[in-house]
Amino acid sequence: MPERWLDSGVAALRAEVCQVQTTREETVLLFGRQLPKGRAQLERRIILTPALAKQLAGGLAAIVREHEAQLNATPAGAITSQARDADVPAGARPVLAAVRGLGAGFGFEKSVKLAAGKLHTDRVIFGVRAAAAPRAGLLAACRALGMPEGPLGELEAQLGEANTVGFGYEGGTYKVYLEFWDRLRARLRREPSNLAPALLFLGWKWPVRDPGRCALARYTCHPLLTIEGIARRLDALYEGGDGASQQAAQEILRLAAGRLRNDSFVYVEAEEQGNPRKSFDLNFYKARLTVEELRPALAPLARRYAIGAAELKKALGPALERPFGHLSGGLGRDGGDFLTVYYEIEGI
Helix, strand or coil, X not given: CCCCCCCCCCCCCCXXXXXXXXXXXXXXXXXXXXXXXXXXXXXXXXXXXXXXXXXXXHHHHHHHHHHHHXXXXXXXXXXXXXXXXXXXXXXXXXXXXXXHCCCCCEEEEEEEEEECCEEEXXXXXXXXXXXXXXXXXXXXXXXXXXXXXXXXXXXXXXXXXXXXXXXXXXXXXXXXEEECHHHHHHHHHHCCCCCCCEEEEEEEEEECCCCCCCEEEXXXXXXXXXXXXXXXXXXXXXXXCCCHHHHHHHHHHHHHHCCCCCCCCEEEEEEECCCCCEEEEEECHHHCCEHHHHHHHHHHHHHHCCCCHHHHHHHHHHHCCCEEEEEEEEECCCCCEEEEEEEECCCC
């Protein structure tokens, strides 16, 4: 492929319809305008050799995967999950039932959280495109999970601008997230030089047995950071200290960066009302790693956390071949260091 296109004076066509025709010798792309009564006006005919058609198909497939992976971050990837009750922890089954009741496609992520002397695997999150589900249904799902009316009003006020609604569960806690990807993307289109941090998620979390203790987390995106910029933000987040998860996070960042050329990842920092949480989240979907490839970075961290090798192997076993999605870490709600690996159940 040429590194630079000379496009001076070339007319642009915004096609409304397209068709592909093929023989053994060539592939023909037809582009045109839609006319009344099911007719189309042909505007361009492009003829490709089989080799060039294969190259184009591969390039288009990669672009579509990239587009889908960036449409939402909780979770990113496939939104056609067929999750069953048996696929989730017992405590998460009311969440799955609420999501199923929306009648919309949803994505499904699980995660493994490592902390000092602890491994948490009863963690799930389901992501629904906000536009694909009725507003009343989304609010009813939150009520069905016991979300208090005050926080529910906060969510309702923001719902119209959200791209994705995430429903989660972890160890006796329900979670609901709103994601505002399009709002940030629109700002970057209007103001390409404005790289100021912006709100990307809001997350409400409440204990199943005590919904009144609902906490609000704010997730701030630092847009279009370079790999070096992300590494610096990670160092700053740990305030120059030696957080156990810091080295693992930097190692995984370098591993993922090695899969890309001149690109980066969506980087977010989180803070939460009423507790010392200070953490990061990195969306690594487009690196197309598997969880198994993270083991060299996770094994030393597990030893520092006093987690046995057999225990780590058992926790990661079901995930090893799954697409690695997100990495989060830093200080948790209890002030302790942690690292969480999110992975997708349906592959992309």
